[in-house]
Amino acid sequence: MAAASTDTARNAATAPNAFATARPVASLWAATVAGRPAFAPLPGDRTADVVVIGGGYTGLSTARYLAKAGLVPIVLEAGRIGGGGSGRNGGVVSGKFRLGFRDIANAHGIETARYMHDLGVEAIEHVATLIEAYDIQGADYRPTGSLRCAHNEVSFAALRTEADWLRNALGDDAISVLSAEEVAAEIGAKGFVGGMLNTHGGVVHPLAFVLGLAAGLVRDGVAVHEATPVLRFRREDSGVLVETPSGTVRARQVVIATDAYSDLTGATAKVRTSVIPFRSAMIATAPLTGTAGEKLLPTGRSYTETRRMMRWFRKAGDRLLYGGRGAFGKDDSDAAFAALQTAMVQQFPELADVPVTHRWSGLVAMTLDSLPHLGRLDDRVVYCMGFNGSGVALASGIGRHVADLVTGGRPTLGLVTDTPLKAIPFYGLREPAVRVVAGWYQFLDAIGR
Numbered sequence: 389m390a391a392a393s394t395d396t397a398r399n400a401a402t403a404p405n406a407f408a409t410a411r412p413v414a415s416l417w418a419a420t421v422a423g424r425p426a427f428a429p430l431p432g433d434r435t436a437d438v439v440v441i442g443g444g445y446t447g448l449s450t451a452r453y454l455a456k457a458g459l460v461p462i463v464l465e466a467g468r469i470g471g472g473g474s475g476r477n478g479g480v481v482s483g484k485f486r487l488g489f490r491d492i493a494n495a496h497g498i499e500t501a502r503y504m505h506d507l508g509v510e511a512i513e514h515v516a517t518l519i520e521a522y523d524i525q526g527a528d529y530r531p532t533g534s535l536r537c538a539h540n541e542v543s544f545a546a547l548r549t550e551a552d553w554l555r556n557a558l559g560d561d562a563i564s565v566l567s568a569e570e571v572a573a574e575i576g577a578k579g580f581v582g583g584m585l586n587t588h589g590g591v592v593h594p595l596a597f598v599l600g601l602a603a604g605l606v607r608d609g610v611a612v613h614e615a616t617p618v619l620r621f622r623r624e625d626s627g628v629l630v631e632t633p634s635g636t637v638r639a640r641q642v643v644i645a646t647d648a649y650s651d652l653t654g655a656t657a658k659v660r661t662s663v664i665p666f667r668s669a670m671i672a673t674a675p676l677t678g679t680a681g682e683k684l685l686p687t688g689r690s691y692t693e694t695r696r697m698m699r700w701f702r703k704a705g706d707r708l709l710y711g712g713r714g715a716f717g718k719d720d721s722d723a724a725f726a727a728l729q730t731a732m733v734q735q736f737p738e739l740a741d742v743p744v745t746h747r748w749s750g751l752v753a754m755t756l757d758s759l760p761h762l763g764r765l766d767d768r769v770v771y772c773m774g775f776n777g778s779g780v781a782l783a784s785g786i787g788r789h790v791a792d793l794v795t796g797g798r799p800t801l802g803l804v805t806d807t808p809l810k811a812i813p814f815y816g817l818r819e820p821a822v823r824v825v826a827g828w829y830q831f832l833d834a835i836g837r
């Protein structure tokens with residue numbers, strides 16, 4: 389894979405339009421992860437205390453804490469570990485929910501907002517705990533913080549108000565406001581009128597992180613099986629019978645941790661209509677050399693912008709990664725990747741002739757209230773999903789609380805546990821609805837509103 393990418397990059401570098409000849413297909417993470425452990429499919433019939441459906445951050449962190457509580461979990465992953473969002477995301481470690489803390493305070497009170505803010509900070513810190521616990525060196529965690537860049541004065545005024553509120557109401561001293569000049573120095577490009585710096589969080593190699601979690605669990609004696617889709621499960625005696633193509637598992641409980649990939653089989657039909665899968669796409673450049681290499685994103689943070697159809701960027705080694713909305717519908721499209729590259733070059737003209745060597749996408753799970761939810765479907769089935777595109781820290785940190793719920797505790801995670809996952813009204817119309825909303829947002833962005 390790496391060799392093919394290098395060839396593509398070399399050919400593309402000589403072409404007038406680098407994108408025209410660059411046909412990269414795989415993620416940068418898959419191309420750069422050092423070794424990929426294999427996890428055998430479920431080999432026949434087994435018993436366990438808990439079956440965890442889904443081998444991403446949520447499922448694996450849940451299995452970790454179930455095992456720590458003395459139970460026997462078994463993780464069943466339909467595809468490959470990290471094949472969902474966890475192995476293909478941007479690697480931005482953030483404690484933010486899609487719903488802002490000020491909106492949470494306005495609707496639910498300051499104590500709820502404070503609680504959820506602390507939950508986010510705790511989740512960020514927990515990323516380092518997991519990496520250390522399993523010695524996941526390839527995760528390359530860098531606590532560099534993040535910078536939100538304002539694309540116009542209205543957005544900058546809103547950022548300043550938000551920063552004041554976060555500092556004064558929540559006592560968040562990681563937040564500061566940067567001027568246009570300071571943002572330009574941070575990213576090596578002009579065009580933003582100011583920004584909000586948050587020194588919490590950082591960046592990670594997401595695939596190495598999730599594979600390291602799975603490998604660490606296996607070393608600790610936890611069963612993790614790839615290529616094992618849960619086809620269905622049903623109540624039986626005092627527990628559940630879980631069926632897969634290569635065997636069954638009898639267990640006392642099931643945890644559904646399938647986020648945006650909840651429509652792979654009928655097993656998760658009860659939660660499927662509570663999330664809208666929305667495609668998020670990314671591109672990565674060839675290694676930057678010369679001026680571009682020295683000048684762009686020298687602080688190595690993650691960067692987002694304030695447009696409604698948000699785009700974001702970061703460095704990974706000496707490459708620049710640029711992300712945003714992917715194609716609508718079930719498949720990737722060249723047009724969506726080309727749109728990302730055009731936006732990237734508008735932002736960073738130095739990249740006009742730099743080839744894109746990798747491009748990929750995945751699904752994020754949007755919920756009705758823009759929040760993830762942890763709860764019970766009944767006495768034997770727990771769900772935890774709906775990370776709304778912000779799950780590297782939150783999903784990998786939530787396993788402690790999922791395990792608590794499974795073992796009879798009553799975790800209180802503010803709105804995450806106190807409000808249930810709600811079905812999306814008119815779910816059958818989700819694809820046209822997403823197009824209409826995205827089109828409207830793009831229009832507002834284009835006219836600078």
Ligand SMILES: Cc1cc2nc3c(=O)[nH]c(=O)nc-3n(C[C@H](O)[C@H](O)[C@H](O)COP(=O)(O)OP(=O)(O)OC[C@H]3O[C@@H](n4cnc5c(N)ncnc54)[C@H](O)[C@@H]3O)c2cc1C
Nearest residue numbers: 442444445446466472473474477478480618750775779780
């Ligand atoms: C392109 C992209 C960029 C992103 N960037 C960021 C970022 O920078 N920072 C951030 O915080 N978040 C980001 N996210 C979101 C983040 O990746 C997710 O929130 C997170 O990975 C969710 O983890 P999870 O374990 O809940 O779900 P997933 O990792 O999606 O895992 C769910 C798993 O369930 C499996 N599954 C489904 N059905 C079955 C079944 N019946 N049987 C067995 N297994 C099943 C799927 O195969 C899948 O592997 C991004 C997402 C995408 C797609």
